[in-house]
Each structure stands twice: as C-alpha cells, then as structure tokens.
Amino acid sequence: MAKTKNPVPLTGKDLLEKVKDLANLSKEEKAKACGYYTLTKNGIERVNMMAFLNALIDAEEIDLDGSSTGRGGRSASYKVSVQSNGNILIGSAYTKQMNLKPGDEFEISLGRKHIHLKQIDAQGEEDI
Structure with missing residues (x-):
C-alpha cells in the first residue's frame, strides 16, 4: 500500500486569498x-x-494572546458585587480612570x- 502524503496547508496572504475565492463553500470545505x-x-x-481557524487568525494578524505593548489587566465592567464581609470593593480600573489618589475622600449618599x-x-467642597 502506497503511503499518501498529508498536504501542506496555506498560510498568510495565500490563505486569505484562497478563502475569499472559496466564499460559496462551507467552513469545512474551505479548510480542506x-x-x-x-x-x-x-x-x-x-x-x-x-x-485552520488559528491560521486565519494569524493571517489577519489578530492578537488573542494579549501580548500587546503596555500593561494588560482586566477592563472595567462597571459592576461590583458585595463581598462576604459586606464590603464593596471598587477596583483600580475605576480609580485610574478618575485619576484618584490615596487619601481622596468621598461623600456617600444612599438612594433606594x-x-x-x-x-x-x-477644601471640603464637592468636586464633580
């Protein structure tokens, strides 16, 4: 029995061009x-x-690893949860966004x- 060789997959621009040419095919047919x-x-x-999908991501130069320049970290979701001890923690994403510094004070007002x-x-005056 003759041994058949596995194909050499396309990458980069060649892959993107081929996928565009095969627009009428299914994902599986395009991959093949x-x-x-x-x-x-x-x-x-x-x-x-x-x-196939990873090669497409690479060809489009999409960075999914988060290895971009600068510091990563989580982005602000604008939601917080009450912790088991009853405290509410406001993360650094929010304090950085507002340029807050240690010692800044706030007045708390409770609504319904x-x-x-x-x-x-x-000076004790409200700012904002």
Whole structure:
C-alpha cells in the first residue's frame, strides 16, 4: 500500500486569498481546500478546523494572546458585587480612570436602589 502524503496547508496572504475565492463553500470545505486536513491510515480525510481557524487568525494578524505593548489587566465592567464581609470593593480600573489618589475622600449618599459617591476636594467642597 502506497503511503499518501498529508498536504501542506496555506498560510498568510495565500490563505486569505484562497478563502475569499472559496466564499460559496462551507467552513469545512474551505479548510480542506486550503490543506487543513490529514489522511488516516485507512485513507479517511479528517479536517483540522482548529488549525485552520488559528491560521486565519494569524493571517489577519489578530492578537488573542494579549501580548500587546503596555500593561494588560482586566477592563472595567462597571459592576461590583458585595463581598462576604459586606464590603464593596471598587477596583483600580475605576480609580485610574478618575485619576484618584490615596487619601481622596468621598461623600456617600444612599438612594433606594443605588449608592452615590461624590468626591470631596481638599477644601471640603464637592468636586464633580
């Protein structure tokens, strides 16, 4: 039995151009046409969708690893939860966004279903 060779998959611009040319095909058919399949010992073709999709992401130069310049961290979701000890913690994403510094003071006012924080400047006047 002759051993069949697995195809060499397309990458980069070649991959993007081929995928555009095959717009009328399904994802699996596109992956196979671009070389993202292997042949088993029995000659059955298995499409490798994960490798195909990862190659597309790389070809489009999309950075999913978060290895961009600057510091990462979580982005502000604008939601907080009450902790088990009853405290509410406001994260650094919010304090950085407002340029707050250690020692800044706030006036707390309670509403029926909300809490307002009003920043107080050094002279004791409300700021905002």
